[in-house]
Amino acid sequence: MALRLFNTLSRSVQEFVPLDPQGRKVGLYCCGPTVYDFGHIGNFRTFVFADLVRRYLEFRGFEVTHVMNITDVEDKIIRRVGEAGTTLAEYTGRYEQAFLEDSETLGLRAPHHRPRATEHIGPIIGLIRKLEKRGFAYVADGSVYFSIERYRAAGNRYGKLLNLNLDELRTGERVANDEYAKESVADFALWKARVPEDGEVFWPSPWGEGRPGWHIECSAMSMKLLGESFDLHLGGEDLVFPHHEDEIAQSEGGCGHPADRPFVKYWLHGAHLLVEGKKMSKSLGNFFTLRDLLDKGFTGREIRHLLLTAYYRESFNFTLDGLTGARSALARIDECTGKLRAVAVGAAAGPAPALVDRFTAAMDDDLNVSAAWAAVFDWVRDQNRRFAEESITPAEAAAELAAWERIDSVLGIGGEAEEAVPADILALAEARQAARKAKDFARADTVRDELKARGWTIEDTPKGPRVKRL
RNA sequence: GGCGGAGUAGCCAAGUGGUAAGGCAGAGCUCUGCAAAAGCUCUAUGCGUCGGUUCGAUUCCGACCUCCGCCUCCA
Numbered sequence: 448m449a450l451r452l453f454n455t456l457s458r459s460v461q462e463f464v465p466l467d468p469q470g471r472k473v474g475l476y477c478c479g480p481t482v483y484d485f486g487h488i489g490n491f492r493t494f495v496f497a498d499l500v501r502r503y504l505e506f507r508g509f510e511v512t513h514v515m516n517i518t519d520v521e522d523k524i525i526r527r528v529g530e531a532g533t534t535l536a537e538y539t540g541r542y543e544q545a546f547l548e549d550s551e552t553l554g555l556r557a558p559h560h561r562p563r564a565t566e567h568i569g570p571i572i573g574l575i576r577k578l579e580k581r582g583f584a585y586v587a588d589g590s591v592y593f594s595i596e597r598y599r600a601a602g603n604r605y606g607k608l609l610n611l612n613l614d615e616l617r618t619g620e621r622v623a624n625d626e627y628a629k630e631s632v633a634d635f636a637l638w639k640a641r642v643p644e645d646g647e648v649f650w651p652s653p654w655g656e657g658r659p660g661w662h663i664e665c666s667a668m669s670m671k672l673l674g675e676s677f678d679l680h681l682g683g684e685d686l687v688f689p690h691h692e693d694e695i696a697q698s699e700g701g702c703g704h705p706a707d708r709p710f711v712k713y714w715l716h717g718a719h720l721l722v723e724g725k726k727m728s729k730s731l732g733n734f735f736t737l738r739d740l741l742d743k744g745f746t747g748r749e750i751r752h753l754l755l756t757a758y759y760r761e762s763f764n765f766t767l768d769g770l771t772g773a774r775s776a777l778a779r780i781d782e783c784t785g786k787l788r789a790v791a792v793g794a795a796a797g798p799a800p801a802l803v804d805r806f807t808a809a810m811d812d813d814l815n816v817s818a819a820w821a822a823v824f825d826w827v828r829d830q831n832r833r834f835a836e837e838s839i840t841p842a843e844a845a846a847e848l849a850a851w852e853r854i855d856s857v858l859g860i861g862g863e864a865e866e867a868v869p870a871d872i873l874a875l876a877e878a879r880q881a882a883r884k885a886k887d888f889a890r891a892d893t894v895r896d897e898l899k900a901r902g903w904t905i906e907d908t909p910k911g912p913r914v915k916r917l
Numbered sequence: 918g919g920c921g922g923a924g925u926a927g928c929c930a931a932g933u934g935g936u937a938a939g940g941c942a943g944a945g946c947u948c949u950g951c952a953a954a955a956g957c958u959c960u961a962u963g964c965g966u967c968g969g970u971u972c973g974a975u976u977c978c979g980a981c982c983u984c985c986g987c988c989u990c991c992a
Contacts, residue, residue, distance in 0.1 A: 480992085481991090772940065
């Protein structure tokens with residue numbers, strides 16, 4: 448039994464074997480946000496996916512170094528900085544902070560490194576110089592470009608991730624004015640010469656003042672932090688081309704990776720999502736930032752759960768109804784784990800194996816999280832039956848709880864211990880119970896309404912009343 | 918036009934060459950003073966359409982229909 452993942456490089460599901468000879472350490476890089484605005488739900492599908500990969504690798508015993516870059520210099524950012532009349536650092540700092548908060552809301556484990564592009568201009572320039580030295584870069588009008596033709600002429604393949612017919616690229620319409628100097632339309636910028644619109648956003652370089660191209664930061668920072676060859680590189684499916692293709696060309700072009708130690712061993716790409724059945728767009732009114740959803744009263748764990756119900760390689764239809772459904776589904780799990788906590792006494796000898804085994808089998812199969820949830824909900828039903836029959840012992844409950852906690856280290860939706868009930872609320876509940884015993888139901892109902900007004904609800908169970916947070 | 922992905926119940930969504938996981942919603946039941954909550958049970962003769970291969974197809978093959986993505990802004 449081994450973890451198998453779909454590798455975009457081979458377009459097939461492959462067993463995951465780390466580069467580390469000990470088979471223990473894993474380098475994971477995920478293309479992070481461009482901090483020009485609040486992150487939307489589509490962005491976060493990708494980041495939740497990356498978090499799932501990271502957590503599952505850790506669950507499987509790998510020692511993961513997780514890197515996620517922050518793109519804090521880029522065309523759109525520069526335009527907005529100009530419009531806002533502020534500085535680059537002030538502008539991007541605001542949205543980077545928002546991104547960190549949103550990540551926490553969704554229960555994303557913090558990456559070990561969050562490198563910013565603007566803080567790695569040195570390594571970026573260094574990589575471009577290597578490319579120059581090896582003859583794959585050329586200067587035109589103060590900008591530096593990558594020559595795909597020379598790269599291919601040296602025996603390299605451009606188009607590893609995608610079947611591309613370079614001669615048939617539909618190009619021309621969207622070539623920016625400042626890129627007319629390129630030798631070939633498919634070439635891409637490594638370093639962009641400073642233009643007046645850039646304002647104060649520029650750095651000195653051997654080619655004059657300017658700023659990095661879009662792709663180069665990921666190559667430079669990932670190799671700096673994870674080594675020239677590392678295990679996993681993740682991103683949204685739209686990044687396959689050109690971003691990731693260009694990363695490969697730059698990195699392998701600059702460093703001359705041997706065939707058996709490529710820049711990246713496994714490329715994983717998460718599919719996009721639709722919202723209410725349509726591509727997200729502001730004009731359709733189905734464009735949601737994470738904050739929009741929180742404003743509607745949904746919680747981070749509900750959103751996380753919904754984003755984790757579907758297989759990462761297929762597009763997913765995100766709906767508000769689905770979020771409501773997520774709330775109910777989580778309540779079912781919380782109810783079950785709450786009962787387990789109430790019954791469990793003493794340390795478990797170990798997690799009950801059935802749930803963990805079924806979960807692991809599902810996840811090993813290219814992160815089949817849907818099947819994993821099926822295992823969870825079947826388990827919930829089984830536990831509920833045991834509660835109904837009162838056939839579960841405290842030790843068994845502790846073992847089941849340990850199993851849940853084990854797999855929740857991956858799912859990350861929690862199920863915290865229930866809030867302690869304050870004394871005055873408890874007193875009210877007891878008063879109601881006394882009234883019921885005395886058949887004074889009018890008074891009992893009044894007390895129940897009082898509790899409800901204070902945010903608590905009473906469940907009359909066969910074993911007596913139970914007070915719960917509304 | 919090129920390349921790729923997908924169509925499974927009211928909604929979301931797994932899966933398999935041998936007779937359809939799971940969640941939400943809905944229904945019935947249990948419990949209850951009533952209610953709520955919770956729990957249990959049930960809910961697709963069917964997997965876009967039409968052909969083909971096969972003892973057998975939702976699963977493989979072909980055609981068609983529809984939707985989506987990428988083809989230098991994109992998670």
